[in-house]
Amino acid sequence: MAVADTAPHVTAVPRADGLLTGRLSVMMFMQFFVWGAWTVTLGLVMQTVGIGSLIGNAFSVGPIASIVGSFLLGMAAARYVSPRMLMVILHLIGGVILFVLPSFITPAAGNDFVWLLLCYMILYMPTVGLANTIALKSFGERTDKFPFVRAFGTLGWITAGLIIGWAGLSASPEIFRVAAVVSIALGLYSITLPNVTADAPRDESVMRQVFCVEAFGLLRQRSFLIFMTCATLISIPLAMYYAYASPYIGAAGISNVGGTLAIGQMSELLFMFSMPWLYRRFGVKPLLLVGMAAWAVRYVLFAIGDGGSSLWAVYLGVALHGVCYDFFFVAGAIYTGTIATPKGVNAQAQGMLTLFTYGVGMLLGSQIGALLYAQLPAAPTIADWQHMWWYPAIAAAVIALLFQITFRDDTKVATREFAA
Numbered sequence: 001m002a003v004a005d006t007a008p009h010v011t012a013v014p015r016a017d018g019l020l021t022g023r024l025s026v027m028m029f030m031q032f033f034v035w036g037a038w039t040v041t042l043g044l045v046m047q048t049v050g051i052g053s054l055i056g057n058a059f060s061v062g063p064i065a066s067i068v069g070s071f072l073l074g075m076a077a078a079r080y081v082s083p084r085m086l087m088v089i090l091h092l093i094g095g096v097i098l099f100v101l102p103s104f105i106t107p108a109a110g111n112d113f114v115w116l117l118l119c120y121m122i123l124y125m126p127t128v129g130l131a132n133t134i135a136l137k138s139f140g141e142r143t144d145k146f147p148f149v150r151a152f153g154t155l156g157w158i159t160a161g162l163i164i165g166w167a168g169l170s171a172s173p174e175i176f177r178v179a180a181v182v183s184i185a186l187g188l189y190s191i192t193l194p195n196v197t198a199d200a201p202r203d204e205s206v207m208r209q210v211f212c213v214e215a216f217g218l219l220r221q222r223s224f225l226i227f228m229t230c231a232t233l234i235s236i237p238l239a240m241y242y243a244y245a246s247p248y249i250g251a252a253g254i255s256n257v258g259g260t261l262a263i264g265q266m267s268e269l270l271f272m273f274s275m276p277w278l279y280r281r282f283g284v285k286p287l288l289l290v291g292m293a294a295w296a297v298r299y300v301l302f303a304i305g306d307g308g309s310s311l312w313a314v315y316l317g318v319a320l321h322g323v324c325y326d327f328f329f330v331a332g333a334i335y336t337g338t339i340a341t342p343k344g345v346n347a348q349a350q351g352m353l354t355l356f357t358y359g360v361g362m363l364l365g366s367q368i369g370a371l372l373y374a375q376l377p378a379a380p381t382i383a384d385w386q387h388m389w390w391y392p393a394i395a396a397a398v399i400a401l402l403f404q405i406t407f408r409d410d411t412k413v414a415t416r417e418f419a420a
Contacts, residue, residue: 020194024135024149027087027193029156030186031131034091035124036157037179038098041170048171051110058114059243060366065121066359083130083137084193090130091187094123098180102173125358129350136337137196137346147275147330154269158262215340215348223408224339228356230292230403231332235361237295237392238324240369245318248385252314253307260314264321271322275330284335285409291327292400294320299393306382329357335409 039062043055081089097120104113132150139145160178169175219225245261254260278287298320305313333353340349372391376384 020138021145021149023193024138025152027186027189028131028135028149028151028153029159030182030189031127031156032153033156033160034094034098034179034183034186036160037164037182038175040161041164041175045105045171045173045175046110049105049173050107051105051113054110054114058117060363061114061118061121062125063239063359063361063363063366065118066125066357066362067355069122069125082195082197083133084190084195087127087130087134087190087193088187090123090127091183091190094120094127095180095183095187097123098176098183101176105173125354126351128358129354132333132337132350133346134193134196136334136350138194144276144279146334147272147279147326150330150333151269151272151275154265154272158265158269161262214343215345215352218339218343218345218349218352221339224336226403226407227288227332227335228353230288230399230407231328231353232356232361232364233399234292234295234328234396235357236365236368237299237396238357239362239365240372240392241298241321243366243369244373244385244388247380248302248382248389249314249318251307251380251382251385252305252311253382254311254314260318263315264318267319267322268325269322271326272330275326278327279331279334283409284331284338285407287327287331288335288407289400289404291324291329291331292396292403294323294327295396296393296400298324299389299396302389303386303393306386332357 042058043052046052046055046058097116101113101116101120103109104116106113131153132146135146135149160182164170164175164178167178169178219228249260275287298317301313301317301320304310305317333350336349336353337346340346372388376388
């Protein structure tokens with residue numbers, strides 16, 4: 001029986017029609033355009049201006065910001081401010097910081113640049129979970145439409161890279177100002193997004209709210225705990241791919257490293273568009289399992305790929321990025337929303353997923369990858385790289401096996417119990 005929308009300041013879940021899908025697709029396109037405009041070539045920019053020694057610090061701020069931002073903004077603040085208004089506030093303030101950042105990319109102000117970048121990322125990272133929340137809540141039960149919308153995030157990332165390259169800004173600090181323009185545009189555009197409700201405040205202490213006790217309470221469900229644990233662990237090899245794929249590909253004798261890595265992004269886009277059908281056809285567990293197993297296969301391919309007769313393995317390993325990322329992380333966002341919605345903590349749970357994957361997992365991956373890389377000679381050969389890739393390959397295979405044995409999709413059971 002339908003319920004009339006009579007309550008003030010509360011908007012009913014919009015109908016999942018073509019117009020809504022288009023509006024959310026534009027949001028997701030700009031969301032990842034902002035990130036992709038600067039992060040891909042930041043290392044080149046810093047090296048060009050003479051602060052290459054700070055590249056490691058600069059690329060560590062993202063995982064740290066995921067942890068801090070998810071607590072302070074992505075989950076706790078979502079109790080008091082609607083996801084739409086948080087998107088407006090965070091992207092407008094973040095856009096101002098992005099405009100200022102190029103002034104700090106100098107040898108004299110390099111350390112200040114890293115700190116300011118950390119401040120920006122604390123604002124940006126929660127918006128990843130907020131964008132997911134707005135899309136998932138807007139679609140209601142039609143969560144199968146989410147992968148289509150999320151695909152425009154990948155398209156935005158690719159488009160940003162193409163524009164930066166076409167404009168000749170790959171080594172210029174002006175990449176931040178390109179991102180700033182889109183960030184402010186997204187902040188203003190977010191005013192028009194569906195006004196999905198914030199997670200309802202509960203009668204609980206301030207400390208319980210700050211530490212998001214209810215969202216973490218979802219981990220009492222065995223299946224969700226297993227999923228979140230595996231999501232964190234599988235993010236470790238993800239970080240290693242982002243950090244070390246490009247030098248490995250160069251060592252394999254491929255000159256167009258950027259173009260080769262773009263194959264992975266195109267693959268991600270292709271599988272993103274196919275996710276709605278795959279999700280309906282197979283359900284959550286097979287998609288998550290295939291995504292995790294693909295990480296192991298990818299690193300095995302990297303471990304056997306070289307610049308000679310096995311060069312095909314390098315290209316195939318890069319092309320698997322679509323399966324690796326979409327089958328686990330996109331399906332995982334849908335699964336998280338399914339678990340959290342009956343409890344009224346959707347935004348907090350999406351923030352928690354960001355915290356564990358982009359935060360804890362990526363930070364561990366950066367540190368573990370650095371330890372493995374430190375064992376390589378100063379000028380690694382393709383054989384040195386092949387040896388290193390066996391470690392994440394074995395780790396990913398063990399995680400996938402653990403997931404297969406222990407995980408059970410009980411979302412249908414939980415849904416029936418909630419409906420009762």
